[in-house]
Amino acid sequence: MPAISPEQVAHLAALARLDLSEDHLGRLAAELEIIIASVATVSQVATEDIAPTSHPLPLTNVFRLDVVGGSLTVEQALMAAPAVESDRFRVPRILDEES
Amino acid sequence: MTDLTRMTAARLADVVAGGQASAVEVTQAHLDRITAVDHDVHAFLHVDTDGALAAAAAVDTARARDGRSGLGPLAGVPLALKDVLAMEGVPTTCGSRILEGWLPAYDATVTRRLKDAGVVILGKTNMDEFAMGSSTEHSAFGPTHNPWDLSRIPGGSGGGSAAAVAAFEAPLAIGTDTGGSIRQPAAVTGTVGIKPTYGGVSRYGLVALASSLDQAGPCARNVLDAALLHAVIAGHDPLDSTSIDRPVPAVVEAARHGDVRGMRVGVVRELTGDGYQPGVQQRFDEAVVLLQELGAQVVEVSCPHFPYALAAYYLILPSECSSNLAKFDGMRFGLRVGDDGTRSVEEVMGRTRASGFGEEAIRRIMLGTYALSAGYYDAFYGSAQKVRTLVTGDFAAAFEQVDVLVSPTAPTTAFKLGEKLDDPLAMYLNDVATIPANLAGTPGLSLPVGLAPEDGLPVGLQVMAPVLADDRLYRVGAALEAALLDRWGAPILDGAPTL
Numbered sequence: 001m002p003a004i005s006p007e008q009v010a011h012l013a014a015l016a017r018l019d020l021s022e023d024h025l026g027r028l029a030a031e032l033e034i035i036i037a038s039v040a041t042v043s044q045v046a047t048e049d050i051a052p053t054s055h056p057l058p059l060t061n062v063f064r065l066d067v068v069g070g071s072l073t074v075e076q077a078l079m080a081a082p083a084v085e086s087d088r089f090r091v092p093r094i095l096d097e098e099s
Numbered sequence: 100m101t102d103l104t105r106m107t108a109a110r111l112a113d114v115v116a117g118g119q120a121s122a123v124e125v126t127q128a129h130l131d132r133i134t135a136v137d138h139d140v141h142a143f144l145h146v147d148t149d150g151a152l153a154a155a156a157a158v159d160t161a162r163a164r165d166g167r168s169g170l171g172p173l174a175g176v177p178l179a180l181k182d183v184l185a186m187e188g189v190p191t192t193c194g195s196r197i198l199e200g201w202l203p204a205y206d207a208t209v210t211r212r213l214k215d216a217g218v219v220i221l222g223k224t225n226m227d228e229f230a231m232g233s234s235t236e237h238s239a240f241g242p243t244h245n246p247w248d249l250s251r252i253p254g255g256s257g258g259g260s261a262a263a264v265a266a267f268e269a270p271l272a273i274g275t276d277t278g279g280s281i282r283q284p285a286a287v288t289g290t291v292g293i294k295p296t297y298g299g300v301s302r303y304g305l306v307a308l309a310s311s312l313d314q315a316g317p318c319a320r321n322v323l324d325a326a327l328l329h330a331v332i333a334g335h336d337p338l339d340s341t342s343i344d345r346p347v348p349a350v351v352e353a354a355r356h357g358d359v360r361g362m363r364v365g366v367v368r369e370l371t372g373d374g375y376q377p378g379v380q381q382r383f384d385e386a387v388v389l390l391q392e393l394g395a396q397v398v399e400v401s402c403p404h405f406p407y408a409l410a411a412y413y414l415i416l417p418s419e420c421s422s423n424l425a426k427f428d429g430m431r432f433g434l435r436v437g438d439d440g441t442r443s444v445e446e447v448m449g450r451t452r453a454s455g456f457g458e459e460a461i462r463r464i465m466l467g468t469y470a471l472s473a474g475y476y477d478a479f480y481g482s483a484q485k486v487r488t489l490v491t492g493d494f495a496a497a498f499e500q501v502d503v504l505v506s507p508t509a510p511t512t513a514f515k516l517g518e519k520l521d522d523p524l525a526m527y528l529n530d531v532a533t534i535p536a537n538l539a540g541t542p543g544l545s546l547p548v549g550l551a552p553e554d555g556l557p558v559g560l561q562v563m564a565p566v567l568a569d570d571r572l573y574r575v576g577a578a579l580e581a582a583l584l585d586r587w588g589a590p591i592l593d594g595a596p597t598l
Binding site for chain 1: 200201202204205297298311337340341343404407410411413414421425428429430431432433434435438440442443444445446447448449450452453456461462464465466468469472478479481482483484485486487488489491523524538539540566
């Protein structure tokens, strides 16, 4: 199994939206390497002829009746929001200024 | 009247229904107990004093109006709810800073069913952050302490629920079990815990850790109380698309008629021996002999892929949780950090998540992100899903030969707080015997079977049954419990130190 480079760990953190310190990334690189080496044992028995299981129940397409039910009011939905403006969630800018 | 907090849930329901004590008196006794001992135990993150007393008063009013016939089998009985289940207007943190201060606008189905049954919810119990851990040490709000020895862990992730029950702060609690988080805490606190069949109890309003593994279930001090609670919370829910649309197994009936005569019991070879503390193994072996004496046919069964279950679990769980926890980004609820008007949404998300999540949550999110990455997906997540097929196949083959499987619930008794905190792999090993049932979706129960001779701490025996045969857990559990009670002369928790 490949060793995990500090660059790779930093990339994973960016993908996971975790703004971690260099220190923390270094610690994680060491820990992940040990954990991944340990869990890699799954490949010993996972041969090609075995079908994967993603879920314990063999369920497909579970439908409910198409009827109007209860739902949250706007006030309830926004109750826990960190920032609100005009009955909407207010979020930081999502586009760069120059774009 | 004897101390209300020492009574079983079944007895308390009877006392309330019969009018020997009001539900308010029963609730107040438990609130007083919490006040007296919880600064040492720290089972609760939030005590809902006013809500609990109001719910109890409603039960008393209903009884005054309609008599005992209108009351459900657990009406007026107090309960501790794991802080991973939404409860309207009551703080629900999942043991995480990122949800601190969140007040859900709705009830989880489990919460709703408890309220409808007249069960009195005392408050929310401590847990490892988002249910990741085996010790509650990963709670952002400090660990829970084991009532048997306050310097030791109560198990996890549902250590708060198990400790509340063991410390007589509540006769009942709800836990959730993704890899053993009901059963392992039960084992190390001398209590009873059941993970129902996956899909048996609705996950609506249960904050997801790993959606294909999570299952809520009962914690209690005896098998019958657990069954009564199981019956209240189980059953089909249209709000959870993975909820099973089938009748709930007859768990109460089974718990009232414990009997193993003629039953075929399989001891799982791969879940004994090496790696199990000698005193745990000894008490387990004695319990197996007792099952034989009670009329069970005991055989050894091999589940050859169980040794790979732990590795598969620590790929599947992080993968699912890295996806499930993506919703905690500081945009719609909970914490938001660094929104100073200049930073982009991505920068704010990164800062929010890095400061809101604890060490273990970050570790597992990173591990899951890795396992799902292009180039590694097949080798890790894909292989783990194949192992899941193999483990499910082991169960199927075993249940051709036997009616139930047994093993020790956890490899050791309660360890010291801090002992395994810096060694994730050592911590993960606590779940080695409980994880197979989560991978396969099968039900499991942990029952106390004595104290380990070397440390005087509780040992749990695990019973596992086929999908939707949850009643077998209770039939075996009740039979063994009755025989052990005969032998001991008193319930195991009577031997716990006074808090």
